[in-house]
Amino acid sequence: MPSVGIVVGDGKKEYPGKLTLYVTVTCIVAAMGGLIFGYDIGISGGVTTMDSFQQKFFPSVYEKQKKDHVSNQYCRFDSVSLTLFTSSLYLAALCSSIVASYVTRKFGRKISMLLGGVLFCAGALLNGFATAIWMLIVGRLLLGFGIGFTNQSVPLYLSEMAPYKFRGALNIGFQLSITIGILIANVLNFFFSKISGWGWRLSLGGAVVPALIITVGSLILPDTPNSMIERGQFKLAETKLRKIRGVDDVDDEINDLIAASEASKLVEHPWRNLLQRKYRPHLTMAILIPAFQQLTGINVIMFYAPVLFQTIGFGSDAALISAVVTGLVNVGATVVSIYGVDKWGRRFLFLEGGFQMLISQVAVAAAIGAKFGVDGNPGVLPKWYAIVVVLFICIYVAAFAWSWGPLGWLVPSEIFPLEIRSAAQSITVSMNMIFTFLIAQVFLMMLCHLKFGLFIFFAFFMVVMSIFVYFFLPETRGVPIEEMKQVWRSHWYWSKFVDARRT
Secondary structure, eight states: OOOOOEEOTTSOEEOOOOOOHHHHHHHHHHHTTHHHHHHHHHHHHHHTTOHHHHHHHOHHHHHHHHHOOOOOTTTTTOOHHHHHHHHHHHHHHHHHHHHHHHHHHHHOHHHHHHHHHHHHHHHHHHHHTOOSHHHHHHHHHHHHHHHHHHHHHHHHHHHHHSOGGGHHHHHTHHHHHHHHHHHHHHHHHHHHTTSTTTHHHHHHHTTHHHHHHHHHHHHHSOOOHHHHHHTTOHHHHHHHHHHHHTSSOOHHHHHHHHHHHHHHHTOSOHHHHTTSGGGHHHHHHHHHHHHHHHTTOHHHHHHHHHHHHIIIIIGGGHHHHHHHHHHHHHHHHHHHHHHHHHHHOHHHHHHHHHHHHHHHHHHHHHHHHHHHTTTTOOOSOOHHHHHHHHHHHHHHHHHHHHTHHHHHHHHHHHHSOGGGHHHHHHHHHHHHHHHHHHHHHHHHHHHHHHTTHHHHHHHHHHHHHHHHHHHHOOOOTTOOGGGTHHHHHTSTTTHHHHOTTTO
Protein backbone atom coordinates (compact mmCIF):
# COMPACT_ATOMS: atom_id res chain seq x y z
CA MET A 1 0.00 0.00 0.00
CA PRO A 2 1.61 3.29 -1.03
CA SER A 3 2.24 5.98 1.52
CA VAL A 4 -0.07 8.95 1.23
CA GLY A 5 1.54 11.78 3.16
CA ILE A 6 1.53 12.82 6.76
CA VAL A 7 -1.96 13.36 8.12
CA VAL A 8 -2.14 16.13 10.69
CA GLY A 9 -4.77 16.82 13.30
CA ASP A 10 -7.30 18.52 11.05
CA GLY A 11 -7.26 15.77 8.46
CA LYS A 12 -4.98 17.60 6.05
CA LYS A 13 -1.72 16.19 4.72
CA GLU A 14 1.72 17.63 5.01
CA TYR A 15 4.63 16.78 2.74
CA PRO A 16 8.27 17.31 3.70
CA GLY A 17 10.05 20.05 1.81
CA LYS A 18 11.31 23.59 2.02
CA LEU A 19 11.44 26.78 0.01
CA THR A 20 14.65 26.26 -1.94
CA LEU A 21 16.56 28.85 -3.94
CA TYR A 22 16.04 26.66 -7.00
CA VAL A 23 12.25 26.69 -6.82
CA THR A 24 12.19 30.39 -5.89
CA VAL A 25 14.21 31.39 -8.95
CA THR A 26 12.21 29.02 -11.14
CA CYS A 27 8.89 30.52 -10.03
CA ILE A 28 10.19 34.08 -10.45
CA VAL A 29 11.22 33.34 -14.04
CA ALA A 30 7.90 31.64 -14.80
CA ALA A 31 5.93 34.48 -13.22
CA MET A 32 7.50 36.81 -15.79
CA GLY A 33 4.79 35.48 -18.10
CA GLY A 34 2.56 38.10 -16.50
CA LEU A 35 4.70 40.87 -17.97
CA ILE A 36 3.22 40.45 -21.44
CA PHE A 37 -0.35 40.70 -20.12
CA GLY A 38 0.47 43.72 -17.97
CA TYR A 39 2.47 45.45 -20.69
CA ASP A 40 -0.41 45.17 -23.14
CA ILE A 41 -2.93 46.46 -20.59
CA GLY A 42 -0.74 49.49 -19.95
CA ILE A 43 0.42 50.16 -23.49
CA SER A 44 -2.82 49.86 -25.49
CA GLY A 45 -4.72 52.57 -23.62
CA GLY A 46 -1.86 55.05 -23.94
CA VAL A 47 -1.22 54.39 -27.62
CA THR A 48 -4.84 54.98 -28.59
CA THR A 49 -4.62 58.52 -27.18
CA MET A 50 -1.53 59.44 -29.23
CA ASP A 51 -2.39 61.92 -32.00
CA SER A 52 -0.03 60.35 -34.55
CA PHE A 53 -1.58 56.90 -33.98
CA GLN A 54 -5.14 58.24 -34.33
CA GLN A 55 -4.26 60.24 -37.45
CA LYS A 56 -2.80 57.19 -39.18
CA PHE A 57 -5.34 54.51 -38.29
CA PHE A 58 -8.42 56.29 -36.92
CA PRO A 59 -8.55 59.68 -38.69
CA SER A 60 -12.29 60.12 -38.14
CA VAL A 61 -11.83 59.67 -34.41
CA TYR A 62 -8.93 62.13 -34.45
CA GLU A 63 -10.98 64.77 -36.23
CA LYS A 64 -13.87 64.31 -33.84
CA GLN A 65 -11.59 64.64 -30.82
CA LYS A 66 -10.05 67.84 -32.16
CA LYS A 67 -13.17 69.55 -33.47
CA ASP A 68 -15.68 68.68 -30.76
CA HIS A 69 -15.25 70.40 -27.46
CA VAL A 70 -16.96 68.01 -25.10
CA SER A 71 -17.85 69.65 -21.82
CA ASN A 72 -19.51 66.51 -20.50
CA GLN A 73 -16.69 64.65 -18.77
CA TYR A 74 -18.70 61.43 -18.69
CA CYS A 75 -18.84 61.13 -22.49
CA ARG A 76 -15.56 62.63 -23.68
CA PHE A 77 -13.87 59.28 -24.34
CA ASP A 78 -16.86 57.36 -25.71
CA SER A 79 -15.46 55.87 -28.94
CA VAL A 80 -16.61 52.41 -30.03
CA SER A 81 -13.96 51.95 -32.73
CA LEU A 82 -11.02 52.60 -30.43
CA THR A 83 -12.35 50.43 -27.64
CA LEU A 84 -13.02 47.65 -30.17
CA PHE A 85 -9.38 47.85 -31.31
CA THR A 86 -8.23 47.45 -27.71
CA SER A 87 -10.71 44.83 -26.54
CA SER A 88 -10.49 42.60 -29.65
CA LEU A 89 -7.34 41.09 -28.13
CA TYR A 90 -9.41 39.47 -25.40
CA LEU A 91 -11.59 37.61 -27.90
CA ALA A 92 -8.44 36.07 -29.42
CA ALA A 93 -7.21 35.16 -25.93
CA LEU A 94 -10.56 33.50 -25.27
CA CYS A 95 -10.25 31.30 -28.35
CA SER A 96 -6.61 30.39 -27.79
CA SER A 97 -7.17 29.42 -24.15
CA ILE A 98 -9.30 26.50 -25.35
CA VAL A 99 -6.49 25.24 -27.59
CA ALA A 100 -3.98 25.95 -24.83
CA SER A 101 -5.87 23.57 -22.55
CA TYR A 102 -5.05 20.64 -24.85
CA VAL A 103 -1.43 21.73 -25.36
CA THR A 104 -0.87 22.25 -21.63
CA ARG A 105 -2.19 18.80 -20.78
CA LYS A 106 -0.60 16.80 -23.59
CA PHE A 107 2.76 18.53 -24.02
CA GLY A 108 3.38 20.25 -20.70
CA ARG A 109 3.24 23.71 -19.20
CA LYS A 110 6.59 24.75 -20.68
CA ILE A 111 5.49 24.23 -24.28
CA SER A 112 2.35 26.28 -23.67
CA MET A 113 4.42 29.13 -22.21
CA LEU A 114 6.83 28.94 -25.15
CA LEU A 115 4.02 29.17 -27.70
CA GLY A 116 2.54 32.10 -25.82
CA GLY A 117 5.84 33.98 -25.89
CA VAL A 118 6.44 33.31 -29.59
CA LEU A 119 2.92 34.35 -30.62
CA PHE A 120 3.08 37.51 -28.52
CA CYS A 121 6.48 38.38 -30.00
CA ALA A 122 5.12 37.98 -33.54
CA GLY A 123 2.14 40.19 -32.73
CA ALA A 124 4.36 42.87 -31.20
CA LEU A 125 6.58 42.99 -34.30
CA LEU A 126 3.59 43.18 -36.64
CA ASN A 127 2.05 46.02 -34.66
CA GLY A 128 5.33 47.89 -34.37
CA PHE A 129 5.84 47.83 -38.15
CA ALA A 130 2.14 48.27 -39.04
CA THR A 131 1.36 50.39 -42.09
CA ALA A 132 -2.29 49.38 -42.51
CA ILE A 133 -5.21 48.67 -40.24
CA TRP A 134 -5.22 44.96 -41.11
CA MET A 135 -1.69 44.63 -39.73
CA LEU A 136 -2.86 46.13 -36.47
CA ILE A 137 -5.79 43.73 -36.29
CA VAL A 138 -3.72 40.63 -37.09
CA GLY A 139 -1.09 41.79 -34.63
CA ARG A 140 -3.71 42.22 -31.91
CA LEU A 141 -5.02 38.72 -32.62
CA LEU A 142 -1.53 37.26 -32.28
CA LEU A 143 -1.03 39.14 -29.02
CA GLY A 144 -4.32 37.70 -27.78
CA PHE A 145 -3.32 34.17 -28.76
CA GLY A 146 -0.07 34.61 -26.84
CA ILE A 147 -1.83 35.89 -23.73
CA GLY A 148 -4.31 33.01 -23.90
CA PHE A 149 -1.48 30.46 -23.79
CA THR A 150 0.53 32.14 -21.01
CA ASN A 151 -2.47 32.91 -18.80
CA GLN A 152 -3.49 29.28 -19.15
CA SER A 153 -0.12 27.76 -18.28
CA VAL A 154 1.75 30.13 -15.93
CA PRO A 155 -0.66 30.04 -12.94
CA LEU A 156 -0.83 26.23 -13.21
CA TYR A 157 2.95 26.00 -13.43
CA LEU A 158 3.43 28.13 -10.32
CA SER A 159 0.83 26.25 -8.27
CA GLU A 160 2.37 22.89 -9.18
CA MET A 161 5.99 23.89 -8.60
CA ALA A 162 5.56 25.74 -5.30
CA PRO A 163 5.66 23.99 -1.91
CA TYR A 164 2.07 24.03 -0.66
CA LYS A 165 2.92 26.22 2.35
CA PHE A 166 4.28 28.92 0.03
CA ARG A 167 2.02 28.33 -2.97
CA GLY A 168 0.05 31.54 -2.53
CA ALA A 169 3.07 33.82 -2.31
CA LEU A 170 4.85 32.28 -5.29
CA ASN A 171 1.71 32.17 -7.43
CA ILE A 172 0.98 35.84 -6.79
CA GLY A 173 4.32 36.56 -8.47
CA PHE A 174 2.27 36.27 -11.67
CA GLN A 175 0.02 39.15 -10.62
CA LEU A 176 3.05 41.13 -9.45
CA SER A 177 4.54 40.78 -12.94
CA ILE A 178 1.25 42.01 -14.43
CA THR A 179 1.33 45.14 -12.25
CA ILE A 180 5.00 45.77 -13.05
CA GLY A 181 4.23 45.38 -16.75
CA ILE A 182 1.42 47.95 -16.48
CA LEU A 183 3.64 50.42 -14.65
CA ILE A 184 6.53 50.08 -17.13
CA ALA A 185 4.16 50.44 -20.10
CA ASN A 186 2.58 53.61 -18.71
CA VAL A 187 5.94 55.26 -18.12
CA LEU A 188 7.19 54.28 -21.59
CA ASN A 189 4.00 55.56 -23.18
CA PHE A 190 4.59 58.98 -21.68
CA PHE A 191 8.12 59.28 -23.05
CA PHE A 192 7.36 57.71 -26.42
CA SER A 193 4.38 60.03 -26.89
CA LYS A 194 6.90 62.90 -27.04
CA ILE A 195 8.35 61.40 -30.24
CA SER A 196 6.28 62.97 -32.99
CA GLY A 197 4.96 60.75 -35.77
CA TRP A 198 6.29 57.33 -34.79
CA GLY A 199 6.51 57.12 -31.01
CA TRP A 200 3.56 54.73 -31.00
CA ARG A 201 5.69 52.22 -32.94
CA LEU A 202 8.14 52.04 -30.04
CA SER A 203 5.30 51.53 -27.57
CA LEU A 204 3.70 48.70 -29.54
CA GLY A 205 6.97 47.16 -30.71
CA GLY A 206 8.42 47.32 -27.20
CA ALA A 207 6.18 44.37 -26.31
CA VAL A 208 8.88 42.23 -27.93
CA VAL A 209 11.01 42.58 -24.79
CA PRO A 210 8.63 40.91 -22.30
CA ALA A 211 7.74 38.38 -25.01
CA LEU A 212 11.40 37.39 -25.34
CA ILE A 213 11.74 37.12 -21.57
CA ILE A 214 9.02 34.49 -21.28
CA THR A 215 10.11 32.78 -24.50
CA VAL A 216 13.70 32.33 -23.33
CA GLY A 217 12.53 31.59 -19.81
CA SER A 218 10.29 28.75 -20.99
CA LEU A 219 13.29 27.15 -22.72
CA ILE A 220 15.41 27.05 -19.56
CA LEU A 221 12.68 26.26 -17.02
CA PRO A 222 12.13 22.68 -15.86
CA ASP A 223 8.71 21.18 -16.38
CA THR A 224 6.56 20.45 -13.34
CA PRO A 225 6.60 16.96 -11.78
CA ASN A 226 2.81 16.84 -12.30
CA SER A 227 3.25 17.40 -16.02
CA MET A 228 6.06 14.85 -16.27
CA ILE A 229 3.93 12.22 -14.55
CA GLU A 230 1.03 12.99 -16.89
CA ARG A 231 3.34 12.08 -19.77
CA GLY A 232 4.65 8.90 -18.09
CA GLN A 233 8.07 10.24 -17.01
CA PHE A 234 7.89 8.86 -13.46
CA LYS A 235 11.59 8.55 -12.63
CA LEU A 236 12.41 11.96 -14.05
CA ALA A 237 9.51 13.46 -12.09
CA GLU A 238 10.77 11.91 -8.84
CA THR A 239 14.29 13.23 -9.42
CA LYS A 240 12.98 16.67 -10.26
CA LEU A 241 10.69 16.71 -7.20
CA ARG A 242 13.64 15.97 -4.91
CA LYS A 243 15.51 18.94 -6.35
CA ILE A 244 12.47 21.20 -6.13
CA ARG A 245 11.62 20.30 -2.53
CA GLY A 246 15.24 20.17 -1.34
CA VAL A 247 14.75 16.84 0.47
CA ASP A 248 15.18 13.16 -0.42
CA ASP A 249 11.98 12.00 1.25
CA VAL A 250 9.41 12.72 -1.47
CA ASP A 251 7.82 9.25 -1.61
CA ASP A 252 4.54 10.40 -0.11
CA GLU A 253 4.09 13.30 -2.48
CA ILE A 254 5.23 11.43 -5.59
CA ASN A 255 2.85 8.55 -4.80
CA ASP A 256 -0.06 10.94 -4.47
CA LEU A 257 0.90 12.66 -7.72
CA ILE A 258 1.03 9.31 -9.52
CA ALA A 259 -2.33 8.29 -8.04
CA ALA A 260 -3.84 11.57 -9.22
CA SER A 261 -2.33 11.05 -12.67
CA GLU A 262 -3.73 7.53 -12.93
CA ALA A 263 -7.16 8.86 -12.02
CA SER A 264 -6.84 11.59 -14.62
CA LYS A 265 -6.02 9.07 -17.36
CA LEU A 266 -9.40 7.45 -16.81
CA VAL A 267 -10.98 10.72 -17.87
CA GLU A 268 -11.17 10.67 -21.66
CA HIS A 269 -13.15 13.89 -22.07
CA PRO A 270 -12.14 16.43 -19.39
CA TRP A 271 -14.42 19.11 -20.88
CA ARG A 272 -17.44 16.82 -20.66
CA ASN A 273 -16.43 15.63 -17.20
CA LEU A 274 -16.49 19.20 -15.93
CA LEU A 275 -20.28 18.89 -16.01
CA GLN A 276 -20.28 15.97 -13.59
CA ARG A 277 -21.91 16.56 -10.23
CA LYS A 278 -18.69 16.05 -8.25
CA TYR A 279 -16.99 18.90 -10.16
CA ARG A 280 -19.84 21.36 -9.54
CA PRO A 281 -17.87 23.48 -7.04
CA HIS A 282 -14.80 23.60 -9.31
CA LEU A 283 -16.84 24.69 -12.33
CA THR A 284 -18.66 27.29 -10.26
CA MET A 285 -15.39 28.83 -9.08
CA ALA A 286 -13.88 28.67 -12.58
CA ILE A 287 -16.79 30.76 -13.86
CA LEU A 288 -17.62 33.16 -11.04
CA ILE A 289 -14.21 34.12 -9.63
CA PRO A 290 -12.80 35.55 -12.91
CA ALA A 291 -16.17 37.15 -13.68
CA PHE A 292 -16.29 38.81 -10.26
CA GLN A 293 -12.68 39.93 -10.66
CA GLN A 294 -13.67 42.09 -13.62
CA LEU A 295 -16.96 43.20 -12.05
CA THR A 296 -15.03 44.90 -9.26
CA GLY A 297 -14.94 47.88 -11.63
CA ILE A 298 -11.16 48.21 -11.66
CA ASN A 299 -11.26 49.36 -15.30
CA VAL A 300 -13.58 52.26 -14.44
CA ILE A 301 -11.40 53.45 -11.58
CA MET A 302 -8.18 53.17 -13.58
CA PHE A 303 -9.79 55.06 -16.49
CA TYR A 304 -11.19 57.92 -14.48
CA ALA A 305 -8.05 58.57 -12.42
CA PRO A 306 -6.37 60.89 -15.03
CA VAL A 307 -9.39 63.23 -15.10
CA LEU A 308 -9.31 63.60 -11.34
CA PHE A 309 -5.54 64.06 -11.19
CA GLN A 310 -5.79 66.77 -13.81
CA THR A 311 -8.07 68.79 -11.53
CA ILE A 312 -5.31 68.82 -8.90
CA GLY A 313 -3.14 70.85 -11.24
CA PHE A 314 -0.77 68.40 -12.92
CA GLY A 315 -1.77 69.78 -16.33
CA SER A 316 -0.64 67.90 -19.41
CA ASP A 317 1.23 65.36 -17.26
CA ALA A 318 -1.96 64.25 -15.49
CA ALA A 319 -2.13 60.93 -17.33
CA LEU A 320 1.47 60.07 -16.44
CA ILE A 321 1.11 61.08 -12.81
CA SER A 322 -2.11 59.12 -12.36
CA ALA A 323 -0.67 56.06 -14.09
CA VAL A 324 2.53 56.14 -12.07
CA VAL A 325 0.82 56.78 -8.71
CA THR A 326 -1.85 54.13 -9.17
CA GLY A 327 0.76 51.83 -10.72
CA LEU A 328 3.07 52.17 -7.72
CA VAL A 329 0.16 51.56 -5.36
CA ASN A 330 -0.77 48.53 -7.46
CA VAL A 331 2.74 47.05 -7.25
CA GLY A 332 3.17 47.84 -3.55
CA ALA A 333 -0.17 46.34 -2.54
CA THR A 334 0.57 43.19 -4.55
CA VAL A 335 3.72 42.77 -2.46
CA VAL A 336 1.50 42.97 0.63
CA SER A 337 -0.57 40.13 -0.80
CA ILE A 338 2.55 38.04 -1.38
CA TYR A 339 3.42 38.50 2.28
CA GLY A 340 -0.04 37.84 3.68
CA VAL A 341 -1.77 35.32 1.43
CA ASP A 342 -0.23 32.28 3.15
CA LYS A 343 -0.29 34.01 6.54
CA TRP A 344 -3.81 35.46 6.68
CA GLY A 345 -5.53 33.21 4.14
CA ARG A 346 -7.44 33.68 0.91
CA ARG A 347 -10.86 34.29 2.44
CA PHE A 348 -9.63 37.08 4.71
CA LEU A 349 -8.03 38.97 1.82
CA PHE A 350 -11.09 38.46 -0.40
CA LEU A 351 -13.48 39.78 2.25
CA GLU A 352 -11.29 42.62 3.53
CA GLY A 353 -10.49 43.75 0.00
CA GLY A 354 -14.14 43.56 -1.01
CA PHE A 355 -15.25 45.72 1.91
CA GLN A 356 -12.48 48.25 1.27
CA MET A 357 -13.36 48.49 -2.43
CA LEU A 358 -17.06 48.84 -1.61
CA ILE A 359 -16.44 51.81 0.67
CA SER A 360 -14.12 53.40 -1.92
CA GLN A 361 -16.62 52.94 -4.77
CA VAL A 362 -19.43 54.55 -2.78
CA ALA A 363 -17.17 57.43 -1.70
CA VAL A 364 -16.00 58.10 -5.28
CA ALA A 365 -19.57 57.91 -6.59
CA ALA A 366 -20.75 60.41 -3.99
CA ALA A 367 -17.85 62.78 -4.65
CA ILE A 368 -18.15 62.63 -8.44
CA GLY A 369 -21.93 62.95 -8.30
CA ALA A 370 -21.75 65.96 -5.98
CA LYS A 371 -19.30 67.88 -8.17
CA PHE A 372 -19.94 66.63 -11.72
CA GLY A 373 -23.71 66.24 -11.33
CA VAL A 374 -25.60 64.64 -14.21
CA ASP A 375 -24.36 66.97 -16.95
CA GLY A 376 -20.67 66.15 -16.38
CA ASN A 377 -19.54 69.76 -16.06
CA PRO A 378 -17.43 70.04 -12.90
CA GLY A 379 -16.84 73.77 -12.99
CA VAL A 380 -14.01 74.70 -10.65
CA LEU A 381 -12.99 71.98 -8.22
CA PRO A 382 -11.04 72.76 -5.03
CA LYS A 383 -7.71 70.94 -5.04
CA TRP A 384 -8.31 69.50 -1.57
CA TYR A 385 -11.53 67.95 -2.83
CA ALA A 386 -9.80 66.25 -5.75
CA ILE A 387 -7.00 65.04 -3.46
CA VAL A 388 -9.54 63.34 -1.20
CA VAL A 389 -11.12 61.59 -4.20
CA VAL A 390 -7.71 60.50 -5.49
CA LEU A 391 -6.94 59.13 -2.03
CA PHE A 392 -10.04 56.95 -2.22
CA ILE A 393 -8.96 55.78 -5.67
CA CYS A 394 -5.58 54.72 -4.29
CA ILE A 395 -7.31 52.96 -1.38
CA TYR A 396 -9.47 51.13 -3.92
CA VAL A 397 -6.52 50.14 -6.14
CA ALA A 398 -4.60 48.87 -3.10
CA ALA A 399 -7.55 46.72 -2.02
CA PHE A 400 -7.89 45.20 -5.48
CA ALA A 401 -4.15 44.58 -5.73
CA TRP A 402 -3.98 42.50 -2.56
CA SER A 403 -7.31 40.71 -2.96
CA TRP A 404 -9.32 40.13 -6.12
CA GLY A 405 -6.43 41.00 -8.45
CA PRO A 406 -3.98 38.22 -7.52
CA LEU A 407 -6.46 35.85 -5.87
CA GLY A 408 -8.58 35.83 -9.02
CA TRP A 409 -5.72 33.90 -10.63
CA LEU A 410 -4.39 32.03 -7.60
CA VAL A 411 -7.49 30.34 -6.21
CA PRO A 412 -8.78 28.80 -9.47
CA SER A 413 -5.32 27.48 -10.35
CA GLU A 414 -4.95 25.60 -7.05
CA ILE A 415 -8.38 24.02 -6.56
CA PHE A 416 -8.72 21.84 -9.67
CA PRO A 417 -7.89 18.09 -9.53
CA LEU A 418 -5.37 16.95 -12.13
CA GLU A 419 -7.90 15.16 -14.33
CA ILE A 420 -9.74 18.39 -15.14
CA ARG A 421 -7.03 20.94 -14.32
CA SER A 422 -6.15 22.10 -17.82
CA ALA A 423 -9.75 22.23 -19.01
CA ALA A 424 -10.95 24.04 -15.87
CA GLN A 425 -8.11 26.55 -16.04
CA SER A 426 -9.10 27.19 -19.64
CA ILE A 427 -12.62 28.01 -18.41
CA THR A 428 -11.11 30.44 -15.90
CA VAL A 429 -9.04 32.22 -18.56
CA SER A 430 -11.98 32.26 -20.98
CA MET A 431 -14.33 33.80 -18.44
CA ASN A 432 -11.72 36.40 -17.52
CA MET A 433 -11.25 37.33 -21.16
CA ILE A 434 -15.02 37.41 -21.86
CA PHE A 435 -15.76 39.81 -19.02
CA THR A 436 -12.64 41.88 -19.71
CA PHE A 437 -13.80 42.26 -23.31
CA LEU A 438 -17.38 43.10 -22.40
CA ILE A 439 -16.47 45.67 -19.77
CA ALA A 440 -13.71 47.20 -21.89
CA GLN A 441 -16.15 47.49 -24.79
CA VAL A 442 -19.18 48.94 -23.01
CA PHE A 443 -18.04 50.68 -19.84
CA LEU A 444 -17.27 54.00 -21.60
CA MET A 445 -20.77 53.90 -23.07
CA MET A 446 -22.20 53.00 -19.67
CA LEU A 447 -20.24 55.84 -18.08
CA CYS A 448 -21.73 58.25 -20.61
CA HIS A 449 -25.29 57.10 -19.83
CA LEU A 450 -25.17 56.02 -16.17
CA LYS A 451 -22.78 58.81 -15.20
CA PHE A 452 -21.63 58.59 -11.58
CA GLY A 453 -24.21 55.82 -11.08
CA LEU A 454 -21.77 53.45 -12.78
CA PHE A 455 -19.69 53.43 -9.60
CA ILE A 456 -22.79 52.31 -7.66
CA PHE A 457 -23.34 49.62 -10.30
CA PHE A 458 -19.97 48.08 -9.53
CA ALA A 459 -20.38 48.66 -5.77
CA PHE A 460 -23.47 46.43 -5.93
CA PHE A 461 -21.36 43.60 -7.34
CA MET A 462 -18.85 44.09 -4.55
CA VAL A 463 -21.64 43.19 -2.12
CA VAL A 464 -22.71 40.16 -4.18
CA MET A 465 -19.20 38.74 -4.56
CA SER A 466 -18.34 39.26 -0.90
CA ILE A 467 -21.48 37.34 0.13
CA PHE A 468 -20.51 34.58 -2.29
CA VAL A 469 -17.01 34.30 -0.84
CA TYR A 470 -18.29 34.29 2.74
CA PHE A 471 -20.73 31.43 2.20
CA PHE A 472 -19.32 29.38 -0.67
CA LEU A 473 -15.53 29.73 -0.94
CA PRO A 474 -13.62 27.48 1.49
CA GLU A 475 -10.17 28.37 2.77
CA THR A 476 -7.42 26.73 0.68
CA ARG A 477 -4.37 28.04 2.54
CA GLY A 478 -1.85 25.35 3.50
CA VAL A 479 -3.61 22.54 1.63
CA PRO A 480 -1.47 20.41 -0.75
CA ILE A 481 -2.77 20.85 -4.27
CA GLU A 482 -3.50 17.13 -4.75
CA GLU A 483 -5.42 17.02 -1.44
CA MET A 484 -7.79 19.87 -2.22
CA LYS A 485 -10.73 17.44 -2.46
CA GLN A 486 -10.81 17.27 1.34
CA VAL A 487 -11.64 20.99 1.44
CA TRP A 488 -14.80 20.45 -0.59
CA ARG A 489 -15.84 17.34 1.32
CA SER A 490 -15.81 19.27 4.59
CA HIS A 491 -17.70 22.31 3.25
CA TRP A 492 -21.27 22.83 4.46
CA TYR A 493 -22.68 23.20 0.93
CA TRP A 494 -20.30 21.63 -1.56
CA SER A 495 -19.94 18.37 0.41
CA LYS A 496 -23.24 17.11 -0.99
CA PHE A 497 -21.79 17.34 -4.51
CA VAL A 498 -18.31 15.88 -3.97
CA ASP A 499 -19.05 13.29 -1.27
CA ALA A 500 -17.58 10.03 -2.56
CA ARG A 501 -20.68 8.10 -1.46
CA ARG A 502 -22.83 10.25 -3.73
CA THR A 503 -20.50 10.37 -6.74
